[in-house]
Amino acid sequence: MGKTRFDANWLQKQDPNGSLYESYIIFNERSLAAGEVYCKICNRRKVTFANRGIASLHDHAKTSKHKDLANIYSSNQQLRLSSSSKVEVIPSRGNRDVSYEPQLSTQSTQPTMRLHVTDGSTLEKEVVWIIHSVMKYASFNSAGKDSKILKLIAPNDLNGFCLYRQKMTDMVNHAIGPYFRDLFLKDVRGEYYSLLFDETEGNNKQKELEVTVKYFSCHLDKVRFFRLESTFLGKATADILLGKIMRTLENAQLPLQNLVMMSRDGPKVNQSLERKINHKLIGERGFQLVSTGSCPAHIIHNAIKYALKEFGIEVSELAKVVYFYFDVPARWEDFVNNSKKKPKKFVKFVETRWVMLGNAAKVLMSNIDELYVLKSKLTHGTKKNLTYHEEAIVRILSMRGMKSMIQFVIDVCNDAEILIQYLESNEFILFRIHEKVKCFMTCWLAKIYDVDKIENVFTEKAIQSSHCKKVASVILPSAVCKFNDDEKVLTLLKEGLIKHVQTLISYLLANNIPHNFYYLFSFLKPSNIFLLIQRQK
Structure with missing residues (x-):
């Protein structure tokens, strides 16, 4: 049985509500080939005509959702688009005929696109609610x-108030968004700024270039950032990326001379792009971009990874195994029912973000007693062949001092997470970065090094084994010690602590942290400037 073909004469017919189909039915070649059209009123909802022809369109028009949206769509209270240079006042309910004419384009000789609405007070309320929804990440x-709920709460004050998905989308894309974009662009012009760009694949499977600007606003006295543009890419060569970025800066009217830094990934094409931009900057202003090396957050994540390989890697393995083991709803339900207290849901741990292991370890520690009960059941139960996850749970929890190891990982990751949050903060606090990084490293070095020799580690950019304290004098965190009083276990923990801290600090020093650039920024602090002047005297 063949499919029904689309007939253009259907568009001239009326639906059961008295409207012409051509007023809201839209389509393209691909949709017609698939036997589908879209309803513009119902947020481009698909209507399949391949089996029943125009009867399918009739049935869609009879639905209650379509009728409600059709009434809204035809209401005189809604936002209108007009290509005329004159804006007519459309009669509205009551005596509140007001016309608004925010002009979208002033650089064209053609008739300008204008937005107008007939009720100013209603528009203000709708705009406030739209901005509130956007700030709360609410779904349109x-x-x-x-x-409907707001009208029930205040029917008299919200007479004419009406929002739906397509209207909110149009208001954000064509009115509110451009307004705030203009405010940002006016603020950033004349300021020094940094660019953040990334190539990603969108929902349409096409590669996109996202360009974001970040700058310190003298007007607001804080760091601000916003997205400039998104452009589609075919090939992503350095020349193509350079052309797209330069065109983005030209559209935003941002001078290239004010570009301070660029944030990018590590592929070769991005490195080539940075060299090309540096070449242009040297020709225009005489010096290139400021370079601070790799992202400190990634370096800290990797430092934790290599340190855990020396001591504590079993905690990450347990976090992953337990999460996937209880990802089965039936197992989790049995675990909850057999627990004395309600257990916390296990957290998924992603290996590329090693500092986040602390959050997963906290949940492990919260559920540790129940996990030991599970381990006992698996060990002494009737089940002969254990699964991979069950074997891993039994093996790891059978290790001596496992509670102390989990607590140790929590302590290290918590300190590192605080440091990363500080580095990723949008506040203008660069002058404190050097002392924060140094404080983090000193805190852990002091547990295995002589206090008076720690400064040598930073000046020499290396750890000398002769500076290590003896195992007996190693300082274990108090939270780690409370789980064990066995001398052998404490000795193993101290040895593990030495290996962990040595690897952690050595990796940070090898990757130039604390960076000299942050040291220079530390002199933005007035007290440090005065100290520098005194030393020079």
């Missing part, structure tokens, strides 16, 4: 229900 799909 809930706009229709929100409008």
Whole structure:
């Protein structure tokens, strides 16, 4: 049985509500080939005509959702688009005929696109609610229900108030978004700024270039950032990326001379792009971009990874195994029912973010007694062949001092996470970065090194084994010691602590942390400047 073909004469017919199909039915060649059209009123909802022809369109028009949205769509209270240079006042309910004409384009001789609405007070309320929804990351799909609830709360004050998904999308894309974009661009022009760019694949499977600008606003006295543009890419060569970025800066009217830094990934094409931009900057202003090396956050993540390989890697293995083992709903339900207290849901741990292991380890520690009960059941149960996850749980929890090891990983990762949050903060606090990084490293070095020799580690950029304290004098965190009083276990923990800290600090020093650039920024602090002047005297 063949499919029904689309007939263009359907568009001239009326639906059961008295509207012409051509007023809201849209389509393209691909949709017609698939036997589908879209309803513009219902947020481009698909309507399949391949089996029943125009009867499918009739049935869609009869649905309650389509009728409600059709009434909203035809309401005189809604936002209109006009290509005329004159804006007509459309009569509205009551005596509140107001016309708004925010002009979208002033650089064209053609008739300008204008937005106008007939009720100014209603528009203000709708804009406030849209901005609130955007700031709370609320879904636009809930706009229709929100409008009904708000009308029930204040029917007299919200007469004419009406929002739905497509209207909110249009308002954000064509009115509110451009307004705030203009405010940002006016603020950043004349300031020094940094660019952050990344190539990613969108929902349409096409490669996109996202360009974001970050700068310190003298007007707001804080660091600000916002997305400039998204452009589609075919090939992503350095020349193509350079052309796209330069065009983005030209559209935003941002001078290249004010570019301070660029944040990028590590592929060769991005390195080539940075060299090309440096070449242009040297020709225009005489010096290139400021370079601070690799991202400190990634270096800290990797430092934790290599340190855990020396001591504590079993905690990461346990976190992954337990998460996937209880990802089966039936197992989790049995675990909850057999626990004396309600256990916390296990957290997924991603290996590329090693500092986040601390969050997974906290959940492990919270559920550790229940996990030991599970281990006992698996060991002494009737089940002969254990699964991979069950064998791993039994093996890891059978290790001596496992509780202390989990607590140790929590302590290290917590300190590192605080440091990363500080580095990723949008506040203008660069002058404190050097002392924060140094404080983190000193805190752990002091547990195995002589206090008076720690400064040598930073000046020499290396750890000398002769500076290590003896095992007996190694300082274990108090939270780690409370789980064990066995001297052998404490000795193993101290040995592991030495290996862990040595690897952690050595990796940070090898990757130039604390960086000399941050040391220079530390002199932005007035007290340090005065100290520097006194030393020079």
